[in-house]
Amino acid sequence: MYMCGDHITFELSMKQLMSVDPGEWSRNLMKEYMLMIEGFFSIPIALFSPTYRKAIKARGKVVDALSLVVRERRRESEKGGERKNDMLAALLAGDGGVGFSDEEIVDFLVSLLVAGYETTSTSMTLAVKFLTETPLALAQLKDEHDEIRARKGEVEALEWEDYKSMPFTHCVVNETLRIANIIGGVFRRAMTDVTIKDYTIPKGWKVFASLRAVHLNPEYFKDARTFNPWRWQSNSGEINTANVFTPFGGGPRRCPGYELAKVELAVFLHHLVTRLSWVPAEEDKLVFFPTTRMQKRYPIIIQHQEKPASKV
Structure with a gap:
């Protein structure tokens, strides 16, 4: 079993x-979308890069397909049709009475697809890898979630109070994001001359802030390349990481979905460790270029956990 299912992730996003329900339309759109994504890591000169040429052409097809949906939904909205509870409905309604054009909405939808595609699911995969290689952490995580499940029964859904009662889970999530941050860094432009130590960044210059370099810096995190979720416990003796742990960026451009991503990771881990056991199907390798991922997507063999026999 592969932890990251491309088509599942894409269809959930749509x-x-x-x-948009899963079907032929979304599958065809995904094929073009994947060609567009491949162009992100190619030479941005159409003459020398067939991948880049294909990506530009594919983006046009993605935009055309999304534009048709936006126009149809706008017509339905203007006729007083039932409003759907999705992002497109919010964009069509506008912000404070100020509406967006169809072109602006399509551009925003494409941006959201790119920003959210496989980021959380890849983090889930990496969490499974790290836990598999750290049995003590996996055992402590399982104990925490077995206790929650025993308290709630077999079928009762998790609630916000349950999420807040997962201290070690939060440690596992933070440590996963620290070691294998999906976004390696962010670009920023200096709005004025900025002096940092003995260096001056002139106004107008663009800077690449490497989040990964900070997260793996032993000056801030002891044994920085070792998966150690206990470092996030308050009594661990680690330094205050408030200003050096930024997996979702920071400031006004901080990822708006950061809290949702952490909740999704916690809920995923809850169901994983309380219902399943697994072993790696084959050897795999963590790579960081062009993005953080497992080379083979970390295939695993899973088994449903047997429920303990009832006491008589």
């Missing part, structure tokens, strides 16, 4: 953004 459902949330535009209420």
Whole structure:
């Protein structure tokens, strides 16, 4: 079993953004979308890069397909049709009475697809890898979630109070994001001359802030390349990491979905460790270029956990 299912992730995104059910239309759109994504890591000169040429052409097809949906939904909205509970409905309604053009909405939808595609699911995969290689952490995580499940029964859904009662889970999530941050860094432009130590960044210059370099810096994190979720416990003796742990960026451009991503990771881990056991199907390798991922997507063999026999 592969932890990251490309088509599942994409179709879930389309459902949330535009209420589009899985089907032939979304599968065809995904093929073009994947060609567009491949162009992100190619030479941005169409003459020398067939991948880049294909990506530009594919983006045009993605935009055309999304534009058709946006126009149809706008017509339905103007006729007083039922409003759907998705991102597209919010964009069509506008912000404070100020509406967006179809072109602006499509551009925003494409940006959301790129920003959210496989980021959380890849983090889930990496969490499974790190836990598999750290049995003590996996055992402590399982104990925490077995206790929650025993308290709630077999079928009762998790609630916000349950999420807040997962201290070690939060440590596991933070440590996963620290070691294998999906976004390696962010670009920023200096709005004025900035002096840092003995260096001056002139106004107008663009800077690449490497989040990964900070997260793996032993000056801030002891044994920085070792998966150690206990470092996030308050009594661990680690330094205050408030200003050096930024997996979702910071400031006004901080990822708006950061809290949701952490909740999704916690809920995923809850169901994983309380219902399943697993072993790696084959050897795999963590790579950081062009993005953080497992080379083979970390295939695993899973088994449903047997429920303990009832006491008589």
